[in-house]
Amino acid sequence: MFSVEPHVADVRLRVNAQTREELFTEAMRGLYSVLHVAPGTGARPISRHVVVDSVDLTALMVDFLNEILSRVHIGQEVFAQAKFATLTDTEVACELTGIAPAELEADVKAVTYHEADVHQEADGSWTTMLVLDI
Amino acid sequence: MEKRHLEKIHDNLWEVPKSYRGDMHVPARVYTNERMLEAILRDRSLDQLINVATLPGIRKHAIAMPDVHEGYGFPIGGVAAIDPRDGVISPGGIGYDINCGVRLLRSTKSFADVEPVLRPLAKALARGVPSGVGRGGPVQLKAKDLELILRDGAARAVAMGYGSQEDLNRIESGGRLGGADPERVSHAARERGRDQLGTIGSGNHFVEIDRVDTIYDEEEAKRFGLVLDGIVVQIHTGSRGLGHQVATDSIKTMMKAMARHGISVPDPQLACAPFRSAEGEGYFAAMSAAANFAFANRQLITAAIRRVWTLDDDELEIIYDVAHNVAKLERHPDVGEVIVHRKGATRAFPGQPVLIPGSMGTASYLLVGHETAMHESFGSSCHGAGRVMSRTKARHEIRHDDLRTRLEKLGIVAEAGSVKGLVEEAPEAYKDIDAVIDVVANAGIAKKVARFRPIAVVKG
Numbered sequence: 059m060f061s062v063e064p065h066v067a068d069v070r071l072r073v074n075a076q077t078r079e080e081l082f083t084e085a086m087r088g089l090y091s092v093l094h095v096a097p098g099t100g101a102r103p104i105s106r107h108v109v110v111d112s113v114d115l116t117a118l119m120v121d122f123l124n125e126i127l128s129r130v131h132i133g134q135e136v137f138a139q140a141k142f143a144t145l146t147d148t149e150v151a152c153e154l155t156g157i158a159p160a161e162l163e164a165d166v167k168a169v170t171y172h173e174a175d176v177h178q179e180a181d182g183s184w185t186t187m188l189v190l191d192i
Numbered sequence: 193m194e195k196r197h198l199e200k201i202h203d204n205l206w207e208v209p210k211s212y213r214g215d216m217h218v219p220a221r222v223y224t225n226e227r228m229l230e231a232i233l234r235d236r237s238l239d240q241l242i243n244v245a246t247l248p249g250i251r252k253h254a255i256a257m258p259d260v261h262e263g264y265g266f267p268i269g270g271v272a273a274i275d276p277r278d279g280v281i282s283p284g285g286i287g288y289d290i291n292c293g294v295r296l297l298r299s300t301k302s303f304a305d306v307e308p309v310l311r312p313l314a315k316a317l318a319r320g321v322p323s324g325v326g327r328g329g330p331v332q333l334k335a336k337d338l339e340l341i342l343r344d345g346a347a348r349a350v351a352m353g354y355g356s357q358e359d360l361n362r363i364e365s366g367g368r369l370g371g372a373d374p375e376r377v378s379h380a381a382r383e384r385g386r387d388q389l390g391t392i393g394s395g396n397h398f399v400e401i402d403r404v405d406t407i408y409d410e411e412e413a414k415r416f417g418l419v420l421d422g423i424v425v426q427i428h429t430g431s432r433g434l435g436h437q438v439a440t441d442s443i444k445t446m447m448k449a450m451a452r453h454g455i456s457v458p459d460p461q462l463a464c465a466p467f468r469s470a471e472g473e474g475y476f477a478a479m480s481a482a483a484n485f486a487f488a489n490r491q492l493i494t495a496a497i498r499r500v501w502t503l504d505d506d507e508l509e510i511i512y513d514v515a516h517n518v519a520k521l522e523r524h525p526d527v528g529e530v531i532v533h534r535k536g537a538t539r540a541f542p543g544q545p546v547l548i549p550g551s552m553g554t555a556s557y558l559l560v561g562h563e564t565a566m567h568e569s570f571g572s573s574c575h576g577a578g579r580v581m582s583r584t585k586a587r588h589e590i591r592h593d594d595l596r597t598r599l600e601k602l603g604i605v606a607e608a609g610s611v612k613g614l615v616e617e618a619p620e621a622y623k624d625i626d627a628v629i630d631v632v633a634n635a636g637i638a639k640k641v642a643r644f645r646p647i648a649v650v651k652g
Binding site: 112191 | 579
């Protein structure tokens with residue numbers, strides 16, 4: 059689950075999920091919701107193998123989303139599903155399936171590390187805040 | 193942060209002393225009057241400025257301009273000067289939109305000449321200058337062309353036929369940062385910017401036709417060829433996706449390098465590396481290349497505007513072009529050579545034109561920098577009005593048709609690619625630009641030359 063919260067200049071996204079894998083997938087969907095993505099003319103199914111490594115789990119989330127963001131800007135690729143082969147504190151490897159080309163109604167320059175904090179709540183669920191530079 | 197934590201230096205300058213937090217290396221200063229300070233304290237911009245004051249090698253003060261507002265890492269409207277010998281460079285201190293900036297063009301026509309053709313002129317601008325998400329530019333750059341743009345900036349655009357040598361003389365740094373190394377720009381960054389040269393983009397970027405409504409300094413106005421009721425055109429945009437990706441790549445690199453360099457920062461978005469390190473030098477070279485892309489971008493947009501500007505015997509000459517998201521090696525009194533980070537701040541060297549755009553319904557200003565800026569603010573001034581309302585709130589509270597009606601009543605023609613893009617940039621989403629400029633002028637870091645009122649706005 060994700061929700062958009064106010065930020066004076068940018069967009070603040072809160073993401074919650076039951077597992078780490080779901081948290082990464084929900085954050086990806088939250089990013090797409092801000093971009094207002096829709097299938098473009100002649101959109102076809104695609105599949106991509108993505109590997110990202112980072113210094114910690116929070117940075118991994120941010121770097122993973124920036125990888126997703128680059129792909130939407132460069133190849134107009136949008137992914138609906140993620141199948142995780144690896145998801146440790148410092149590395150994610152997954153198979154992404156979706157469509158290309160996609161169209162965007164809004165721009166996001168980057169997902170920032172500011173306020174990002176991937177952590178587990180007392181009830182075992184996972185959460186983070188994300189600030190997107192728009 | 194509360195008001196009691198600040199000391200008043202004078203009516204337009206306040207300081208958070210170094211003793212406020214144990215990890216501050218220097219005090220933090222904010223140019224503001226007491227009334228605007230109350231508003232600034234409502235968001236976290238000064239807490240972010242305190243974080244900037246902890247960066248290794250920072251000299252004298254971390255500075256916030258009166259248009260400061262909360263960003264991520266650095267506040268928007270922040271300035272930091274860092275010693276390159278033992279200090280760092282932080283991509284977060286420049287931001288994702290590297291060399292976002294403003295260019296000001298001057299028409300030889302008067303408002304009376306332009307008013308009868310304003311609507312078709314605005315439509316022609318909207319057609320002729322690509323704006324909005326996903327609209328490609330007029331040129332598909334080959335790999336070699338992009339390489340030369342990254343190396344030579346606006347000069348390469350001129351060599352490609354988009355302008356003249358005279359244009360280059362009226363751009364900050366001649367439209368080319370010498371430290372650029374295209375090899376430091378990733379494949380992803382090149383791909384992201386490949387079709388975006390000559391495009392405005394979305395968000396707060398725009399092309400605007402303005403009427404000169406006030407002259408404050410006749411002599412300076414004459415120097416820039418400005419007269420009352422004259423016409424100017426502003427361009428506000430930056431390095432587009434190429435710059436966004438350069439920043440993303442570099443911050444990720446520095447996140448990994450900080451531990452190796454023994455650096456810790458209070459906000460990961462301030463990720464940095466020693467200026468004299470492989471990561472620091474690599475970022476500076478890539479950032480300079482992205483800045484050159486932005487200078488070339490505004491040069492191509494200038495050429496596109498000139499093409500559709502069909503008023504008889506008119507010429508659009510550049511008054512000046514400034515970057516407001518950039519880092520530069522500069523020499524300043526007392527501190528010598530420093531790497532000046534300006535994030536939402538404009539260089540304001542003595543006599544230099546300083547371009548301050550307002551929101552789409554309010555005034556914009558031409559100032560000139562003053563010697564005081566060299567001693568107090570590392571030759572820097574503000575960059576705009578500064579947001580006070582979130583985009584989400586703007587979309588919820590501002591009705592599109594009401595906004596259009598208000599703009600019409602103000603005599604402003606708006607050509608916007610999207611309803612969302614228009615309401616998010618409504619005048620009430622921003623601070624009072626006149627108050628922001630008064631602070632800068634009263635503090636003595638820049639002096640007012642002329643004020644402009646928008647008559648046509650083109651947005652993505």
